[in-house]
Amino acid sequence: MLGKVTLMDFLSMGREVPGHKPWPRFQLDLPGWRAFEDRLAAADWVLMAEWAEPNEVHALFRDDENETLAVVSHSCVNQRFVGLAKRRPAAIRLERAIHDLYGLAPQGLADQRAWLDHGRWAVKHPLGSPRAYDGGPYPYAFRTAEGEGLHQIPVGPVHAGIIEPGHFRFHAQGETVVRLEERLGYVHKGVEGLMQGKPIADAARIVGRVSGDSTVAYALAFARAVEAALGIEAPPRAVWLRALMAEMERVANHLGDIGAICNDAAFAIMLSHLSVLRERVLSANAACFGHRLLMDRVVPGGVAVDLGEGCRNDLHKVLHTLRKDFRRAMVLYEETPSLLDRTTGTGIVTAALAHRFGAGGYVGRASSRAYDSRKFPGYAPYDDLDFDIPVRAEGDVHSRILIRAEEVTQSLNLIDQILARLPAGPIAVPLPLRAGEGVAVAESFRGEVVMWLRLSEAGKVVRCHPHDPSWFQWPLLEAAIEGNIVADFPIINKSFNCSYSGHDL
Amino acid sequence: MIPPIAHLFARHLIKGAYTEAAPEPSAEGLAELADEFAAEARGRLGRSLAIREVDAGSCNACELELHAVNNPVHDLERFGIKFVASPRHADVLLVTGPVTHNMAEALRRTWDATPAPKWVVALGDCGRDGGCFAGSYAVVGGVSAVLPVDLHIPGCPPAPRDILAGLLALLRHVGG
Numbered sequence A: 001m002l003g004k005v006t007l008m009d010f011l012s013m014g015r016e017v018p019g020h021k022p023w024p025r026f027q028l029d030l031p032g033w034r035a036f037e038d039r040l041a042a043a044d045w046v047l048m049a050e051w052a053e054p055n056e057v058h059a060l061f062r063d064d065e066n067e068t069l070a071v072v073s074h075s076c077v078n079q080r081f082v083g084l085a086k087r088r089p090a091a092i093r094l095e096r097a098i099h100d101l102y103g104l105a106p107q108g109l110a111d112q113r114a115w116l117d118h119g120r121w122a123v124k125h126p127l128g129s130p131r132a133y134d135g136g137p138y139p140y141a142f143r144t145a146e147g148e149g150l151h152q153i154p155v156g157p158v159h160a161g162i163i164e165p166g167h168f169r170f171h172a173q174g175e176t177v178v179r180l181e182e183r184l185g186y187v188h189k190g191v192e193g194l195m196q197g198k199p200i201a202d203a204a205r206i207v208g209r210v211s212g213d214s215t216v217a218y219a220l221a222f223a224r225a226v227e228a229a230l231g232i233e234a235p236p237r238a239v240w241l242r243a244l245m246a247e248m249e250r251v252a253n254h255l256g257d258i259g260a261i262c263n264d265a266a267f268a269i270m271l272s273h274l275s276v277l278r279e280r281v282l283s284a285n286a287a288c289f290g291h292r293l294l295m296d297r298v299v300p301g302g303v304a305v306d307l308g309e310g311c312r313n314d315l316h317k318v319l320h321t322l323r324k325d326f327r328r329a330m331v332l333y334e335e336t337p338s339l340l341d342r343t344t345g346t347g348i349v350t351a352a353l354a355h356r357f358g359a360g361g362y363v364g365r366a367s368s369r370a371y372d373s374r375k376f377p378g379y380a381p382y383d384d385l386d387f388d389i390p391v392r393a394e395g396d397v398h399s400r401i402l403i404r405a406e407e408v409t410q411s412l413n414l415i416d417q418i419l420a421r422l423p424a425g426p427i428a429v430p431l432p433l434r435a436g437e438g439v440a441v442a443e444s445f446r447g448e449v450v451m452w453l454r455l456s457e458a459g460k461v462v463r464c465h466p467h468d469p470s471w472f473q474w475p476l477l478e479a480a481i482e483g484n485i486v487a488d489f490p491i492i493n494k495s496f497n498c499s500y501s502g503h504d505l
Numbered sequence B: 001m002i003p004p005i006a007h008l009f010a011r012h013l014i015k016g017a018y019t020e021a022a023p024e025p026s027a028e029g030l031a032e033l034a035d036e037f038a039a040e041a042r043g044r045l046g047r048s049l050a051i052r053e054v055d056a057g058s059c060n061a062c063e064l065e066l067h068a069v070n071n072p073v074h075d076l077e078r079f080g081i082k083f084v085a086s087p088r089h090a091d092v093l094l095v096t097g098p099v100t101h102n103m104a105e106a107l108r109r110t111w112d113a114t115p116a117p118k119w120v121v122a123l124g125d126c127g128r129d130g131g132c133f134a135g136s137y138a139v140v141g142g143v144s145a146v147l148p149v150d151l152h153i154p155g156c157p158p159a160p161r162d163i164l165a166g167l168l169a170l171l172r173h174v175g176g
Helices: A007-011 A030-039 A091-102 A191-195 A200-207 A212-230 A236-264 A268-289 A309-334 A337-343 A351-356 A361-365 A374-378 A397-421 A474-481 A486-496 A500-504 B004-015 B027-035 B061-069 B101-112 B124-129 B160-175
Strands: A025-028 A046-053 A056-063 A068-075 A080-082 A105-107 A150-155 A167-173 A176-183 A436-444 A447-455 A461-467 B049-055 B081-083 B092-096 B119-123 B139-141 B151-153
Touching (some): A007 A056, A007 A068, A030 A068, A030 A080, A046 A447, A046 A461, A056 A447, A091 A105, A091 A474, A167 A486, A176 A474, A176 A486, A191 A200, A191 A461, A200 A212, A212 A436, A212 A447, A212 B061, A236 A309, A236 A397, A236 B061, A268 A309, A268 B004, A268 B061, A309 A337, A337 A397, A337 A486, A351 A474, A361 A397, A361 A447, A397 A486, A474 A486, B027 B151, B049 B061, B049 B101, B049 B160, B061 B092, B092 B124, B101 B139, B119 B124, B119 B160, B124 B151, B151 B160
Parallel strands (some): A025 A068, A080 A105, B092 B119, B119 B151
Antiparallel strands (some): A046 A056, A056 A068, A150 A167, A436 A447
16 A cells, blocks of 8 residues: 555444444454554554453554544454554553453464463463463563673562562663563452443442552543443533542642652652642542542542532642642752752653653653643543643653653643633433443543443443553663663652553553 | 752741641551450560561552651651561561452562561451452452451551551550
8 A cells, every 4th residue: 555544544444333432443354454463564553552352352543643543353263363562562561461361362472471360360361261270370481681790680579668569570780780571460450350240330449449549540531431332421510520630630649759759869858748748639639529549539420529619719729839839849859969860861761662662641751752642632621721741852760750740730730720610510410221332541640541341231341441551651661771770770660650550450 | 049958947847747646546456456466475566566568469549548657747657667678577567459369479478578476457448358359360359368367457548547547556456
């Protein structure tokens, strides 16, 4: 094919599945899927998520040039499919996970090691055609680095701090890291399996606990996907309250993380100062919405609690002083050379890698990748609000901190606008009983959360796949640490702050 | 020029500490601990506890609130309770999450590495019985499915004051 082919042009050769909202879903047969995989070499369509069902693989793609999104599906023949990982390396771990959970074998995938399945479950392929397993844990062959004076440092799954479990295998020469390889999957809880067949409300509770720090973003993506599938819309007040909660969550996480990054450079006062500010946000959440982390506050159809008029004024006051105190803390950061010395030039992610892996959030935006799902594909009420997406090019720890700091400021501005213009009216609509398929994207503090689901006429979840932004960020951490010293790993890792739980599902 | 850190310190001096008053030890916690009273261990640790936190499958919300317990507002360390980096330095294992099959062995090994006398605290609703993750092929269950649990601190996630109240109950129990 010559010339530019758009994603929609290309997919129109497949069969469009009726009732998939808001973006279309196309089924491709074997030649079609092969041609699609081939086309990915030339096209710059962005992979946003890849998941499976017992005999089908799906992937959500975005065509930036034409501002379109579409789900591509392919029914597997003999439990096999042509993998996309050769064209989109971000898919490597996703396809390893698909094989573990569904038993669908990705063809052409160089890395055949199990990923989420450590050989510790009583079943193999639990979501495909399960079969009993009691052969004990699998060995895991870490990639090696060879040369004089190289040594290995195994770390985890239980780490030294209060953090989630994962294993890091370092190959180091003296102090310098030559290679890092991650092994994850320790907190795999079987979320997709648990959601199958659950009523929407029960599934919403689980989805709010996929990654606790992003509970609002997950609940929002799930609610929007359900509403898309059912063809309903949440009332305006609910839409604005959701955005308010999402921005409160973003501010709280950035505050805590900026402090924690500085703490990993032994500059504890930033953590103390910023965790006091974070505490103010969480206390305000508890006072206004009844939960510090806002769990179960965004629900399909709307929101679970309304914001009282008194709370609205209190929130205004809290955020006003917060803005001043935050600025003061950032001046401290920017004027402490010994701290900047640790963060500047440390843990660099090149723009090329960020684009290649489609990394979102501050990891992408600190490395020239100007993408935010609140802008595109965009969702209400952000199309009606004024905010900027900060972007930097250096890709080091310092720029990730500055991106986050700027996002705090932007979010505080957004909250001001939301509080000033919050529409009146009901906060939820009832859900009709209807079958359908829906997909949604919501911007968490970490990047875009993708949610795909299929509902039955009985109001149950047939299938649901939550996709965490960390999938596309974890691999970059391995690249960012290369050539840095071992002692800088905590600060680099914290500047990413990928979710273990969201990734492991 | 006055360095920005001096501004911060001056402000703290003038305005005083952020720390809130301590909660009472949790009554439910004391009741649960009394049932599992270990007389020989009582008083051996004085009024100090070293805690090793283990995430055995949590969604990371419990971890966020554990961080909050350490912040200047809740300031856990004023009670002589602190989090340590190794189970070999710990008196208490504080375990979060439904225990996943992929973490069960790591959790057991962490317990084996903790010197006696030792206590286990299960934090959060998942730690009690697996919470909304119970019944999955990938989940063993609550913490007590793998380790003997002395104290449960419920909540999803428990608020920092609830965590403080629970740990203060444990401290009273252990310290005699």
